[in-house]
Amino acid sequence: xxxxxxxxxxxxxxxxxxxxxxxxxxxxxxxxxxxxxxxxxxxxxxxxxxxxxxxxxxxxxxxxxxxxxxxxxxxxxxxxxxxxxxxxxxxxxxxxxxxxxxxxxxxxxxxxxxxxxxxxxxxxxxxxxxxxxxxxxxxxxxxxxxxxxxxxxxxxxxxxxxxxxxxxxxxxxxxxxxxxxxxxxxxxxxxxxxxxxxxxxxxxxxxxxxxxxxxxxxxxxxxxxxxxxxxxxxxxxxxxxxxxxxxxxxxxxxxxxxxxxxxxxxxxxxxxxxxxxxxxxxxxxxxxxxxx
Numbered sequence: 001x002x003x004x005x006x007x008x009x010x011x012x013x014x015x016x017x018x019x020x021x022x023x024x025x026x027x028x029x030x031x032x033x034x035x036x037x038x039x040x041x042x043x044x045x046x047x048x049x050x051x052x053x054x055x056x057x058x059x060x061x062x063x064x065x066x067x068x069x070x071x072x073x074x075x076x077x078x079x080x081x082x083x084x085x086x087x088x089x090x091x092x093x094x095x096x097x098x099x100x101x102x103x104x105x106x107x108x109x110x111x112x113x114x115x116x117x118x119x120x121x122x123x124x125x126x127x128x129x130x131x132x133x134x135x136x137x138x139x140x141x142x143x144x145x146x147x148x149x150x151x152x153x154x155x156x157x158x159x160x161x162x163x164x165x166x167x168x169x170x171x172x173x174x175x176x177x178x179x180x181x182x183x184x185x186x187x188x189x190x191x192x193x194x195x196x197x198x199x200x201x202x203x204x205x206x207x208x209x210x211x212x213x214x215x216x217x218x219x220x221x222x223x224x225x226x227x228x229x230x231x232x233x234x235x236x237x238x239x240x241x242x243x244x245x246x247x248x249x250x251x252x253x254x255x256x257x258x259x260x261x262x263x264x265x266x267x268x269x270x271x272x273x274x275x276x277x278x279x280x281x282x283x284x285x286x287x288x289x290x291x292x
Contacts, residue, residue, distance in 0.1 A: 014049040025145035027077035035062035037147035041138035054104035128172035133217040173208035180289035195252040237265040
């Protein structure tokens, strides 16, 4: 149920959700104030919240208390029962969801040790393809609800994007060539669903390559707002998001031609950014689709 005030002039969905996030964070005060870190991220801080937006927030402590104490904190904020959970509180990390004021609130709980290990997975171990990229991007944009200095320290770490991670991403997202030989045949057969799947997967890889070129954290979760993400890339083919949307709506052959052209532009950017990266296999596959 939406807030009736949401139809009034001057109402801000982002402000409403920011206040709700603060209320949830405040309700966790008293559990371990000496180590409490709470922040809000997602559409609220991006200025993109609308009537359908949930609240994405994180709560971090030295050690997570038992489930009943966390549930009680959510109830003190006016939240209903947890209707969805993922992870394991016993392992010091979990994501939960509940409804408050008719708005879905998702809280990511973690201990400080777990959170720092997740960041190390990116900054030290250079994992190129993990949902932790989405976490990193969220932390960089996050607004503090409690514990401003610890959040600023995390943001400072993540802002220093490792060149080794960018290279690992470029290698990973270029490791699987688009199957142009198969596409050459499929665009002339009754296989639109297969063609579309190949094209979607190729677009994911191209976005991952562009994230590497721009030293940006990337997971497919960021495609939730494709235009917003594409506009944030300094180095990208012109009209990137519009071209992806158009090719995914085009008939198979026209879509394949558009994808082939877009891929060529992306690979040119990759070669300029990572001159030592061997893309010979990708170019060999591309040659099979020169004149479908």
